[in-house]
Amino acid sequence: MLRYLYLDESGDPGDPVKGSRHLVIVALHVKNPADLERIIKRMRRHKYRKQLRKAREIKANKTKKEIILHMLKELNGVPEACVFVVVLEKRKVYSDYLKSNKHRLYNYVAGKLAESIVLKEVDLEIRIDRSKGKVLQDDFNQYFCRKLESCSGTASRIVHHSYSESWVGLQFADVLSWSFFQKFEHEDDMYVDALTIPKEVSYVF
DSSP: OEEEEEEEEEEOSSOTTTSOSEEEEEEEEESOHHHHHHHHHHIIIIITHHHHTTOSSOOGGGSOHHHHHHHHHHHTTSTTOEEEEEEEEGGGOOOHHHHTOHHHHHHHHHHHHHHHOOOTTOEEEEEEESOSOHHHHHHHHHHHHHHHHHHHTTOOEEEEEEOGGGOHHHHHHHHHHHHHHHHHHHOOOHHHHTOOSOEEEEEEO
16 A cells, blocks of 8 residues: 655754744655645646746745645645644754754654654655755665654655655645744744644654
8 A cells, every 4th residue: 555745844953043943844645646736737727827827836935825725725625635743943952963963953853753654554655855965865764764664664665855846745745834834933823724634743852
C-alpha cells in the first residue's frame, strides 16, 4: 500500500532574535496526489484563472488569503488526507550542539515530526522542497527515515528532494506550513481553523 507525504517548513532554524520565533515543519499525507492536482487545475482554469495566470506555482507568502483559504477548504474533501505538524519555539533550545548548526537543528525537529507519523505497514513516497545540497540531502534522508521507521515499521521509504513548482503536493505543504506558522508566530488562527482534516500537532521541548 503506497501513500504520499509532502514536507515543507515555515520560519527558520536560525537565531530567534534575528529571525522567526518559531520553526514549523508540516507533512501532508494523501492517498492519491491526483486529488491535489485536480484542485489546482480547477482553480487555474476557472475560479482563479486571472489571479493565477502568471504564477508558476502557488506560494502562500505571495498569494491572496482568499486563495489560501480556498485551497485549505478544498483539501478537506481529499480522501484520507491528514496533516502532521511539529512546532519548535526556538528560545527553548538550550543545547549548544543544536544551536550551533542550523541544519542539525532542522534535522532534529524533522526527526520529531517523523516520530509523530505512525503509518504502519504503509509504503511512503516522501517529497520535500529542494533546498539542500547533496550531502545535506543524504543526511536528512537517513535521519528522517530512521526516525520514521522507529515508529511506523519496516515498510519502504523513498525520499525525493524536488522543486515545488513541479509538484502541487509541495505547494499544498507550503500553504499548510505557512498557515500553522501564522497560528504560532502571529496568533492568527483563521487559516488553521478552516481545516477539518485530521491534524496531529506536536511540540519540541
